[in-house]
């Protein structure tokens with residue numbers, strides 16, 4: 001049974017800009033929100049709205065040299081990670097793990113899965129070689145994989161896309177994080193595997209009593225799994241809604257337009273599915289016409 005506890009993460013006025021002078025652009029504009037122990041939050045928004053930048057900044061993985069960060073406060077697990085203007089955020093904050101969109105590029109292509117587990121598990125505690133292998137096999141079974149001894153000896157390209165994603169979740173969760181951040185974990189997968197991966201993220205974080213912050217462009221999928229949904233538009237958080245009542249909670253016109261674009265049985269008969277442009281209200285009218 002999942003319980004939502006006290007505050008685990010607090011982001012206050014986090015701004016990230018890329019570039020300098022005329023090429024400077026603000027990717028995240030003064031983002032503020034809090035996430036509790038055991039809670040699942042989804043960040044949604046169209047491409048380029050700043051979701052990944054926000055997630056990477058929180059995870060301490062924003063290593064782009066051109067990134068300029070300003071924060072009024074970033075607190076995690078009772079510690080202040082950053083305050084004020086900075087070029088670098090704390091790297092790989094202990095207690096946070098991240099799952100990426102494309103397992104093929106985020107797993108090491110030349111090392112076996114067993115070796116990759118060894119690298120993570122050795123950082124967690126002193127384990128002998130055999131214990132590391134046994135622990136890795138347990139994690140692979142926990143994420144629903146079979147024939148795990150064989151998988152430990154394989155390299156990422158020898159696995160299917162869905163298997164790779166499971167391995168990546170196992171690698172992220174085996175360090176026992178308090179917060180798992182998943183950046184578009186399903187966008188490279190078909191609809192049914194996407195559901196499996198979201199089920200897995202939900203199950204594994206519940207089992208480990210970890211919180212989940214998932215970045216996605218799929219608002220419908222997020223509604224099924226998240227407790228709250230953060231909507232971003234052009235770098236700004238325009239809404240923070242309960243997933244179960246997003247229609248009632250949404251205050252921005254953008255969120256309402258985004259919801260109107262979700263394909264339904266009715267819209268499936270339209271010659272063109274509704275889409276958004278800068279004047280999203282107009283597109284909505286055209287779509288309903």
Ligand SMILES: Nc1ncnc2c1ncn2[C@@H]1O[C@H](COP(=O)(O)OP(=O)(O)OP(=O)(O)O)[C@@H](O)[C@H]1O
Pocket residue numbers: 018019025026027045046047048049050051052053054064066217
């Ligand atoms: N390394 C970078 N250097 C310069 N600009 C960047 C960099 N990464 C992202 N940006 C810019 O910052 C803005 C936000 O990008 P970001 O990737 O965070 O958005 P996103 O919502 O995650 O998009 P997507 O869903 O396509 O991944 C975009 O305008 C993007 O072009």
